[in-house]
Structure formats: C-alpha cells, structure tokens
Amino acid sequence: MLLEELKNYKIYLASKSPRRRELLKDMGIDFEILSTDVDESYDPQLPPAEVVKYLSRLKLSPVDFSQYPEKSIFIACDTIVVVDGHIIGKPADEQEAHEMIRALSGCTHTVYSGLTVATPAQVLTDYRATEVTFAELSEEEIAHYINVYKPYDKAGAYGVQEWIGYVGIKAIDGSFYNVMGLPTRLLWEMLKLLV
Amino acid sequence: MLLEELKNYKIYLASKSPRRRELLKDMGIDFEILSTDVDESYDPQLPPAEVVKYLSRLKLSPVDFSQYPEKSIFIACDTIVVVDGHIIGKPADEQEAHEMIRALSGCTHTVYSGLTVATPAQVLTDYRATEVTFAELSEEEIAHYINVYKPYDKAGAYGVQEWIGYVGIKAIDGSFYNVMGLPTRLLWEMLKLLV
Numbered sequence: 001m002l003l004e005e006l007k008n009y010k011i012y013l014a015s016k017s018p019r020r021r022e023l024l025k026d027m028g029i030d031f032e033i034l035s036t037d038v039d040e041s042y043d044p045q046l047p048p049a050e051v052v053k054y055l056s057r058l059k060l061s062p063v064d065f066s067q068y069p070e071k072s073i074f075i076a077c078d079t080i081v082v083v084d085g086h087i088i089g090k091p092a093d094e095q096e097a098h099e100m101i102r103a104l105s106g107c108t109h110t111v112y113s114g115l116t117v118a119t120p121a122q123v124l125t126d127y128r129a130t131e132v133t134f135a136e137l138s139e140e141e142i143a144h145y146i147n148v149y150k151p152y153d154k155a156g157a158y159g160v161q162e163w164i165g166y167v168g169i170k171a172i173d174g175s176f177y178n179v180m181g182l183p184t185r186l187l188w189e190m191l192k193l194l195v
Numbered sequence: 196m197l198l199e200e201l202k203n204y205k206i207y208l209a210s211k212s213p214r215r216r217e218l219l220k221d222m223g224i225d226f227e228i229l230s231t232d233v234d235e236s237y238d239p240q241l242p243p244a245e246v247v248k249y250l251s252r253l254k255l256s257p258v259d260f261s262q263y264p265e266k267s268i269f270i271a272c273d274t275i276v277v278v279d280g281h282i283i284g285k286p287a288d289e290q291e292a293h294e295m296i297r298a299l300s301g302c303t304h305t306v307y308s309g310l311t312v313a314t315p316a317q318v319l320t321d322y323r324a325t326e327v328t329f330a331e332l333s334e335e336e337i338a339h340y341i342n343v344y345k346p347y348d349k350a351g352a353y354g355v356q357e358w359i360g361y362v363g364i365k366a367i368d369g370s371f372y373n374v375m376g377l378p379t380r381l382l383w384e385m386l387k388l389l390v
Contacts, residue, residue, distance in 0.1 A: 001333070001335040001336060001339055023361065026358065026361060027358065027361045027362060028358060135380060140196040144196055144198065160371075163222065163223060165372075166218065166221060166222045166379035166380070166383075167379060167383040168380065169370075169371075169380060170370070170380050171325075171368070171370055172367060172370075172371055173366070173367075173368045174366050175364075175365070175366055176355075176364075176367055176371045177360075184361035184362060185330060185362060185363065185364060185365050188361070189330075
C-alpha cells in the first residue's frame with residue numbers, strides 16, 4: 001500500500017498554509033515543512049488552470065534537487081478563486097474581505113488548485129477545479145463571519161470548513177478538499193505515479 | 196442575525212451521532228442532547244427521500260411538545276446511502292464493511308439526509324441529496340481504512356471526513372456536510388423559517 005512505500009521517502013511540503021499541513025497529516029503522511037519564498041506574480045493572460053499549475057511549480061523553483069537523496073518527495077500547491085472570470089486572491093483588509101464575500105454571495109464560483117509533486121528525478125504538475133455555490137448572504141452574516149473568523153489568509157476571504165461554509169454554501173461540484181486548499185485525491189494519484 | 200435570535204430559544208438535538216453534534220456546535224448553535232429511541236423500520240416501497248424525511252420525523256415522535264416552553268426548537272436528522280437503487284445502512288461487521296466499500300469503489304452513489312426542525316407550534320421536514328464519486332480503491336486501501344478507522348457507526352461504512360474521504364473520493368455534487376450527516380445550510384434555512 002502506498003502509505004507503506006512512502007515510509008521509505010523523506011517528504012517535504014512547501015507551504016505556509018495550516019489547512020494544507022492538516023490535510024497532509026490526516027492523509028497519514030509524515031512530512032517536513034520546506035520554506036520557499038518566491039515572487040508569486042504571473043502572466044495575467046494565462047487561464048486559471050495554467051496560473052495555479054505555474055505557481056505550484058514556482059514554489060519548488062528555489063529547491064536544489066541535486067542536494068537531496070533520491071528518495072525525497074517535494075509537494076507544492078497553489079489555490080485561487082475565480083469569479084466572473086476574475087482571479088481573486090487574499091483580502092488586504094476588512095473592507096476588501098466584505099467586497100469579496102459580497103461578490104460570491106448568491107453565485108457560483110470556481111476554486112482552482114495546482115499541485116506539483118516532485119522527486120529529484122521527476123516533476124509532475126496537475127490541477128483540479130471545483131465549483132462552489134453560495135446562498136444569498138445577508139450583510140449581518142458576512143460581518144459576523146469576517147469579525148469572528150478573520151479570513152485574511154484565505155483566497156476569496158472564506159474557508160469552506162468554517163462557519164460560512166456550514167451556513168452559506170449550498171453545494172459544491174468537484175473535490176471538497178480542493179476548496180480547502182489541497183486536492184487530496186489528486187495528490188494520492190500523483191504519489192502513486194512517483195513511488 | 197439568526198444566531199442572536201436563537202439565543203432566546205432552548206435547542207434540542209435528537210441524535211447520537213458525534214458528527215452531527217460537532218457540526219451543530221461549529222455552526223455556533225448551543226444545544227442539549229435529547230435521547231429518543233424509536234424503531235427505525237420503514238416501508239421498503241418508499242423512495243429514499245421519503246425514507247429519510249419519515250425517519251427524521253420519527254426520531255422526534257416520542258417528544259411531548261406540550262411539555263416544553265414555546266421557545267423550544269427540536270432538531271432530528273437521518274442519513275442513508277443509496278447505491279444502485281439499494282439503501283445501505285451501517286455495517287454489522289468487518290466483512291460487511293468490506294462489501295459495502297467494495298460496492299462504492301469506482302462508482303457514484305447518493306447520500307440522502309432528511310431533516311426535521313420543530314417548535315411546539317410547527318414542524319418542518321425537508322431533505323438534501325448529494326452525489327459522491329469514489330475512485331477505484333484497492334483491497335489494501337479498503338482493509339487499511341476499515342482496520343484503522345473502524346467505520347461501524349457510519350451508513351455505507353465510510354466517513355467523508357476521514358482518510359478514505361481524502362484519498363478515495365474524487366468528487367461530490369451537492370452539500371458536503373450532508374454527506375457528513377447534517378445538511379447545515381438546509382438547517383440554517385429551516386431555522387430562519389421558524390424563529
């Protein structure tokens with residue numbers, strides 16, 4: 001079974017996101033955090049799927065694979081929210097968080113995650129997209145969520161696994177964990193290809 | 196905001212499920228557990244949506260509403276898994292758990308939750324259905340999940356919020372929390388109608 005084979009590898013996650021760390025841990029995978037700082041700017045002409053694939057590869061670009069043993073695995077992921085064809089990132093302040101959630105209220109948007117999984121010998125990149133449909137939210141519901149949960153570290157200013165996800169999301173179509181920030185089934189498939 | 200109004204009510208959850216208790220708590224709702232024991236048999240001619248609606252109402256049938264103050268709210272929910280037109284419940288033993296997950300592997304099934312929300316004056320019942328698509332699972336993956344997670348208290352022998360949900364589920368279509376056992380957005384809508 002894959003979990004057994006992975007015990008022969010040293011696994012590195014290049015991510016600052018506590019949700020990604022939690023999900024990888026809950027998949028039963030032991031890992032270390034790899035701190036990579038990159039300039040996350042991208043060509044605005046790229047379609048969303050290409051943006052997240054590019055950014056997930058970029059997060060591993062500072063890693064010098066030649067310095068690591070053969071049985072090393074590197075994982076990086078990037079998640080964006082796309083509404084009406086516009087990519088929205090993390091909110092800069094309270095006002096922007098309000099504007100973002102107002103834009104999502106009563107609509108369907110798409111969450112894209114790009115995933116790069118690499119060994120020193122091979123690099124794989126893929127992505128998943130999930131549609132998320134919000135109910136119409138009241139100003140009071142939006143204010144309550146932002147005040148209590150302070151979603152400033154989240155693309156689109158919301159966490160599907162938080163209060164707003166329970167009371168405000170009507171339906172999703174695709175991978176749920178992709179919306180949380182890590183397409184876990186895709187990761188499992190890609191790890192099977194590598195080990 | 197609804198959460199403020201709910202503070203004027205005493206809320207009772209008729210459920211033994213730890214997932215339902217956790218979800219209701221994470222919705223920010225204070226409640227007490229109401230222990231109701233009912234014979235959960237139903238007319239096998241009923242379609243799945245009617246089964247879960249019937250069973251969720253049934254779970255409140257032992258409650259004598261006249262004994263409670265006006266500002267009381269009672270919540271009951273029932274979740275079933277339907278694959279190839281057959282309702283599957285909780286597995287009786289390890290072998291049945293294996294058979295259930297094998298039946299779900301590589302297929303799309305539907306999870307139905309019926310929800311009844313009542314005050315002493317009014318009873319509302321509704322349901323939600325979510326489609327869940329599993330990847331092809333290996334015998335080793337199925338055995339690992341059952342041995343480690345012992346899903347004997349779960350309809351269909353799996354928890355979407357557990358290891359098998361991370362590595363084995365490709366996509367869902369509908370409410371995620373419905374699959375966990377409580378359609379949280381539907382509950383929010385029904386509470387708004389009652390208070």
